[in-house]
Amino acid sequence: xxxxxxxxxxxxxxxxxxxxASGCATTASNPKDPFEGFNRAMFAVxxxxxxxxxxxxxxxxxxxxxxxxxxxGNFFGNLWDAWTAVNNALQGKGGEAVxxxxxxxxxxxxxxxxxxxxxxxxxxxxxxxDFGQTLGKWGVGEGPFFFWPIIGPRTTRDTxxxxxxxxxxxxxxxxxxxxxxxxxxxxxxxxxxxRATLLPAxxxxxxxAFDRYTxxxxxxLQHRRNEVxxxxxxxxxxDYEPSD
Amino acid sequence: MKSLLSLLFGLLIVLxxxxxxxxAPDAMVQQVTEDVLTVVRQDKDIQSGNTRKAIELAETxxxxxxxxxxxxxxxxxxxxxxxxxxxxxxxxxxxxALLVRTYSNALISYKNQKVVYKPSKMAAGDTDVVVKTEVxxxxxxxxxxxxxxxxxxxxxxxxxxxxxxxxxxxxxxDTFKQEMSNNGIDGLITMIANKNKQLEAxxx
Numbered sequence: 001x002x003x004x005x006x007x008x009x010x011x012x013x014x015x016x017x018x019x020x021a022s023g024c025a026t027t028a029s030n031p032k033d034p035f036e037g038f039n040r041a042m043f044a045v046x047x048x049x050x051x052x053x054x055x056x057x058x059x060x061x062x063x064x065x066x067x068x069x070x071x072x073g074n075f076f077g078n079l080w081d082a083w084t085a086v087n088n089a090l091q092g093k094g095g096e097a098v099x100x101x102x103x104x105x106x107x108x109x110x111x112x113x114x115x116x117x118x119x120x121x122x123x124x125x126x127x128x129x130d131f132g133q134t135l136g137k138w139g140v141g142e143g144p145f146f147f148w149p150i151i152g153p154r155t156t157r158d159t160x161x162x163x164x165x166x167x168x169x170x171x172x173x174x175x176x177x178x179x180x181x182x183x184x185x186x187x188x189x190x191x192x193x194x195r196a197t198l199l200p201a202x203x204x205x206x207x208x209a210f211d212r213y214t215x216x217x218x219x220x221l222q223h224r225r226n227e228v229x230x231x232x233x234x235x236x237x238x239d240y241e242p243s244d
Numbered sequence: 245m246k247s248l249l250s251l252l253f254g255l256l257i258v259l260x261x262x263x264x265x266x267x268a269p270d271a272m273v274q275q276v277t278e279d280v281l282t283v284v285r286q287d288k289d290i291q292s293g294n295t296r297k298a299i300e301l302a303e304t305x306x307x308x309x310x311x312x313x314x315x316x317x318x319x320x321x322x323x324x325x326x327x328x329x330x331x332x333x334x335x336x337x338x339x340x341a342l343l344v345r346t347y348s349n350a351l352i353s354y355k356n357q358k359v360v361y362k363p364s365k366m367a368a369g370d371t372d373v374v375v376k377t378e379v380x381x382x383x384x385x386x387x388x389x390x391x392x393x394x395x396x397x398x399x400x401x402x403x404x405x406x407x408x409x410x411x412x413x414x415x416x417x418d419t420f421k422q423e424m425s426n427n428g429i430d431g432l433i434t435m436i437a438n439k440n441k442q443l444e445a446x447x448x
Contacts, residue, residue, distance in 0.1 A: 030418065066382070069382075069383055070382040070383035071383070072383065073382070073383025073384050077385075117383075126385050127385075197381075197384055200350075201353070203349050203353060204346055204349050204350050204353060207349050208346040208412070210416075210435065210439060211419060215415065215419070218418055218419075219410040219415055222409055222410045222414075222415065223408050223409045223410050224409075225409065226388075226408065226409020226410075227409065231388050231409065233409065235390075235392050235404070235406070
């Protein structure tokens with residue numbers, strides 16, 4: 001496990017270094033996306049992978065009854081809530097952190113191993129934090145945008161955040177189970193479940209976007225800024241006066 | 245009898261917007277959303293993905309509460325002030341068609357979800373507010389769905405829709421800016437018009 005992760009992190013870091021070195025060779029025109037050439041290539045790779053992943057997610061979405069999907073979502077959500085609690089604490093949001101710990105305790109016990117989200121019904125709101133958001137809250141800048149194979153869009157900051165998230169992720173860890181087959185099933189199920197939750201957005205993006213890559217990149221950047229500010233980002237005031 | 249009924253129905257449609265427009269912005273958002281969801285939940289055609297019907301619904305029930313010209317100006321950015329009145333009119337028409345279609349697709353996709361209305365922070369005399377709602381999805385974190393509204397001659401109009409922090413309007417800024425720097429405002433009009441035609445052709 002350890003060696004797998006370090007290989008992965010190393011290859012990511014190597015990739016980042018390579019791209020940084022070849023920065024001048026890219027088709028840079030947008031200051032927030034200096035590696036657009038590389039990113040578009042990786043975007044194409046992902047669209048290729050999605051030819052396989054999407055039908056699996058659609059099959060899951062069509063054939064799994066709603067209660068099953070809710071249980072799957074709740075189970076992985078409960079594992080993530082523990083990490084959300086840590087991140088809320090790191091961001092100095094003590095109240096939220098305590099509430100998140102309460103959520104994990106309640107859902108892991110009364111909610112039968114996290115399969116039922118009793119805590120939400122009791123009024124403990126679900127939050128969603130990750131290490132990238134924590135870095136953002138600490139004032140770390142986003143850095144250039146990247147589109148990675150499989151994991152998708154990430155800013156430089158969120159790429160490092162994702163590495164830390166993955167490192168502590170219980171689903172990837174042997175302390176949950178030494179059974180590699182079970183681990184792979186869990187990782188796979190979570191990935192397919194995540195893809196399935198994004199299915200409704202597919203059609204909207206297809207219709208709304210002139211260029212899927214640009215639309216997804218810009219939406220991702222807006223979305224992450226909003227997450228760092230926990231949805232309290234003031235609505236952007238237009239930088240000019242609209243006139244008739 | 246039948247014609248009387250349809251006359252009554254017609255009257256209802258004409259009168260309903262006038263009534264909702266006098267409401268406070270948060271009450272207006274709630275009323276319009278619930279009106280639309282009620283129709284969507286009963287309409288089998290819309291549920292099975294009939295885009296044409298969903299667009300009709302969005303046109304009649306939602307469009308009257310949107311300020312499409314302001315939305316277009318926001319998406320176009322600085323260049324808006326350089327557009328001629330005719331260009332502004334064409335841009336607004338085309339962008340409106342695109343937004344209504346996007347919104348209609350969202351209606352179809354999220355038909356089963358429940359919407360929760362968050363208490364709004366609004367002071368008396370405000371003319372620009374954000375109304376926050378959440379789309380609840382079982383097994384997942386709710387999706388934030390916010391509306392930015394401004395008061396215009398006594399009634400409130402939506403000028404931005406923000407989904408999970410993503411403004412459906414300003415998300416077009418970079419795309420539009422690039423097209424205008426390559427092909428000017430007329431190029432942008434053509435680009436949106438072509439997109440609409442292409443979507444129209446592929447419509448079920």
